[in-house]
Amino acid sequence: MSDEVFIYVIVFGTLLGTLSLAAVLIWFERRLIGLWQDRLGPNRVGPFGIGLALADILKMFAKEDWIPPFADKFVFIFAPTVVLISMFMGFAVIPWAPGVQIVDLNIGLLFFLGMTSLAVYSVLLGGLSSHNKYSLLGGLRAASQMVSYEVFMGLSLMGVVMLTGSFSLVAIVNAQQNLWFVVSQPLGFFVFLIAGIAESHRLPFDLPEAEHELVAGFHTEYSGMKFGMFMVGEYLGVILISSIVATIFFGGWLGPDFLPPFFWLAIKIFTLICFFVLLRAAIPRPRFDQLMSLGWKIMLPLTLANLLVTGGIVLWTGYQP
């Protein structure tokens, strides 16, 4: 196989793989939550109800795709595409296995952070263009939440970068041959995980959506496939954050030889996805201002302390990656 064909295979593999995984997650999440809530969850379509993923997609396509007459039409249509595009772009830098990667950028980590930050425009634009008060409140919440959590999301990874000496994700994985960064950077891991949940607006950080307060928040007016894009975008976000956490803190594809590298990464991603689903089933939603003060008063100082300590140790010991 020539290099050119190989890269196409990886690109389409990543696209199709993540997209179908997102679709299956719709079913998987409901099933898993059902299990934890003493009920069965969707179990009628196909074996174990797995056909639901397909049925849901079909339903989404068949639904009336309504654009409210009072909405700002262009922005309204544009908003849900942003989240999909930026999430897909984020997958470009994930190394699935040694050599299996769309592109190994030397600023891979920054590229990922940039792409996830772009996703917030989706929520913001969707909320503002709907001309609905619930959507507006959702959009406002999203904007301030993102601004606050963006700050230490990037900073929390800088400890890892210091220890690796590179922004390249491949280099970061290779730097974990002896020790996963979750051990040497526990604080960074903890902060990044929380920021990651906030980034994908999952409970307990689903304030822009907050169905008990804002009906459906920023996507109240969305229906049909446009709503579907938001939903798939959210699941892609979960997969992306899980992939990046697995890569940066849990050694990516690294693992004992009896399984191929990709499987190790897949297992790690799957475990993290389950963790995300569990969070949704278990944790209540804090109030908006409480979330903000958690971010600025606890998370940011923790991140800075982590940065300071890591930097100090690197300088003190003259550590060379």
Next chain:
Amino acid sequence: MAAVMDAADNELVGKLGNQFPGTTFIEQQTFDNISTLWVPRDKLLSVLGYLKRDCAFEMLFDLCGVDERTRVHTENLPESDFSVVYHLVSFSQYRDIRIKVALKEADCKLPTAIPVWPNANWYEREAWDMFGIVFTGHPNLSRILLPPTWEGHPLRKDHPARATELEPFRMTKERQDEEQEAMRFVPEEWGMARKNDHTEFMFLNLGPNHPSVHGAFRIVLQLDGEVIVDAVPEIGFHHRGAEKMAERQTWHSYIPYTDRIDYLGGVMNNLPYVMTVEQMAGIQVPDRAKVIRIMLAEMFRIISHLVFYGTFVQDVGQMSPVFFTFSDREKLFRIIEAITGGRMHPAWFRIGGVAHDLPEGWEKMVQDFVDFMPKRLDHYDKMCMQNSIVKNRCVDIGIFTKEEAFDWGVTGPGLRATGVDFDWRKNRPYGGYDQFDFEVPVFHKGDIYDRAQVRIEEMRQSVRIIKQCLDNMPAGPYKSDHPTTTPPVKDKTTHDIETLIHHFTNVSWGPVIPPGEGSVTIEATKGNNMYYLTSDGGSMSYRTRIRVPSFPHLQQIPLISRGLLIADLIAILAGVDFVMADVDR
């Protein structure tokens, strides 16, 4: 009439006579032994003020109108076309007083009681809505339960009670537009400014359809960012004329309607109604029936509180517990189903007892539940109430004090969360509760968290009461042998003409209850529920007044939500634990 007033009531009437010399207070005898005084209109406010200030009647428990025009049995009562009834309760002295004012149709006016009790506001609007009684000085005397386009005052005796008495209803385009226009929200009409010097406000129409308003309930918010500047609740979407229906149903056939007042309370709603009728007819209920009633009522208290628990935690964003509490509730429904055959609305209590005896094997089912439930509650406590996010959302939010609770007519768990140690079952026992050993949970802060705590502790106490019912279920009949309400034994009807006649009249017309007034208040699931019945010596009630707990609770929401965030309002609504069917009747 059988009622004899006790010494304290006589003393009170004497005190009033001294305080207001030259005023004639006409005393009315009632079945419920509550001293009932007719007061001249011009002295009303000073009498109410005096009773509140100097006689410790802290709460305006209920206010309602009565159309007296077609009432036959008005011996010793002042001449009147309409009357307004103020029911006051003293929670410190454990007693009630009823103040009545006689009105003429041509001059159907009296002063508003809002300066004395702020919660008179909604009650007076209701009385205007239903009877056209004008309360002068009321800031906003508009329709409350009926739509603004409604014509007439439905609880007047000359207003039709059935659709068949009216022209066929047609919704034309013009009519639809008119109705829609009437629903339009204009901030000025609701007493809200569109902007102040600093900012332009946003108005958010929360409801009538919203995930967290628990039914059809609308609350309009005046927002500065996400901060609530003012809130105006609107009710009436669930109004179905339950009080009017009572005037067209026999005493028996109204029982199923009561089930649907607080639709989470099931037979708990039957209890005050059948007890009031029993009080008026002088029926003694056998012990077994009493204990069965208490057992089922407590089961429904747990059922209702479990719904509260699940939805309350869900409203602050925790999605799982509601499934657990609902499956526990299902366990109880299985027992209810085995005993009554129904689930949410069994309509199973009867005047004079209950519908059937307990089925075989009920002990085992109840025993299993009593063993199971406390452990579950401990589990929920860890999962929900000890959760720091839930605590952050509920502690110190939506606080009201004891005095505010009295002023706004808050009863039940809401009142007990402000440190008032008062439970109708304990302090003024009814229906046999004096025979049971249980505690009244009281908390002191008056915030959302405390209100939830009270309900959770109440569930434990209810389990305790159910256990006592199980261990001490008396033998004997499950209904009283009373000719007025209980059909005679069917076998005898073929042998004995007297029994046949009784059976026939009882089943075809229903019982005739002696003329007079009675009332029973109970500690229902959401607060105090009272049925105040007036009989004019017929087979149907002359006036049925249902005092529901949730009505004043909703009126109080603006008071405790100003200055908070939308998220807090959602938690407050969840913490009130209301049912719109209960509010709107």
